[in-house]
Amino acid sequence: xxxxxxxxELLEKIGSTLPVRVKIYMxxxxxxxxxxxxxxTKDVDLVLLDRxxxxxxxxxxxxxxxxIDKGLFKEQxxxxxxxxxxxxxxxxxxxxxxxxxxxxxxxxxMQKRAAKYGSFGNLDLYLVSNEDILLFKAVTDxxxxxxxxxxxxxxxxxxxxxxxxxxxxxHRKETRWIFWFYEQICRLEEQESFPIPEKNRVFEIxxxxxEKKPSDWMHEFSIEQIRKYIPAKYLSQVxxx
Numbered sequence: 754x755x756x757x758x759x760x761x762e763l764l765e766k767i768g769s770t771l772p773v774r775v776k777i778y779m780x781x782x783x784x785x786x787x788x789x790x791x792x793x794t795k796d797v798d799l800v801l802l803d804r805x806x807x808x809x810x811x812x813x814x815x816x817x818x819x820x821i822d823k824g825l826f827k828e829q830x831x832x833x834x835x836x837x838x839x840x841x842x843x844x845x846x847x848x849x850x851x852x853x854x855x856x857x858x859x860x861x862x863m864q865k866r867a868a869k870y871g872s873f874g875n876l877d878l879y880l881v882s883n884e885d886i887l888l889f890k891a892v893t894d895x896x897x898x899x900x901x902x903x904x905x906x907x908x909x910x911x912x913x914x915x916x917x918x919x920x921x922x923x924h925r926k927e928t929r930w931i932f933w934f935y936e937q938i939c940r941l942e943e944q945e946s947f948p949i950p951e952k953n954r955v956f957e958i959x960x961x962x963x964e965k966k967p968s969d970w971m972h973e974f975s976i977e978q979i980r981k982y983i984p985a986k987y988l989s990q991v992x993x994x
Contacts, residue, residue, distance in 0.1 A: 754793040755844065757786045761873075763797070763817075763846075768874025770813040775806040776877045778859055778867055780889050784880045785901060787870055790908050795897075796845035800859050804850055807836075811848075814838045819846065856892050857923050857930070866915070884915040891920075891937040892930055899941050906949070913951045921958060929965040931958045936971055939982045943974075956982075966991070 755763070760783055778801075779787065782794025801807060811821075819838035822845075838846040852858050859881070866882040881889075887905050890898040905911065920930045935955045942948060959966065971979055971991050983991055 755797055756793045760786055764873040764876060764878060766817045767813045768876035770816045771809055771875035773809055774875045775809060777801055778879045778881055780881050780886060784886055787880060790904055796847060798847045800849045811836060853889055857889060883909045884911055888916050888919055892933045899944050902941055903945050929962045932966050932970050935959050
């Protein structure tokens with residue numbers, strides 16, 4: 754587990770071995786730890802803007818004792834130039850370029866919202882905004898992400914316009930992220946018994962993109978749960994087979 758102090762120590766080691774200046778963005782639990790919103794995180798997720806600095810970063814991690822873990826280096830990650838590093842203690846670092854695990858991109862707007870945390874040797878670290886951390890966590894299905902989303906909502910005043918607008922802006926021809934975002938909100942309400950008033954706004958955008966909804970949308974929910982989150986006149990269109 755990485756605590757705030759161990760993350761900073763890691764950054765100092767990386768920065769001291771980098772031969773050139775590198776700008777990098779931290780998302781996920783590591784960013785929450787540095788912001789004081791989480792005590793510790795299992796892994797640290799770092800995003801580069803392009804492939805140019807990838808070789809230097811890779812060399813720096815290897816110099817301080819990390820090795821690429823081929824078992825965790827998932828096939829779909831290769832196209833996004835992701836390295837998964839582990840050290841002897843099992844500490845895990847994920848390095849991504851532009852796209853986060855084949856899903857959302859670190860857009861120009863996300864970069865503008867990010868705040869510089871500090872410089873560590875040749876490493877300039879930026880933390881993405883709380884709104885963007887939530888969005889990255891909202892398109893995955895890991896249980897810990899729901900806990901982190903709840904912590905973000907509890908501890909910070911979020912701008913939901915930013916969250917929703919960024920989610921919509923990242924729609925692709927084959928993917929409408931707003932549907933997965935809505936599903937995660939429903940999942941959070943189920944797990945935490947925690948109502949999110951903005952859910953209705955998100956569903957309205959789902960309706961605007963209704964013909965693009967994924968075929969397996971809401972399929973992990975029971976019929977009783979689906980009835981809670983889908984108005985009756987649309988229920989047959991998402992009903993489990």
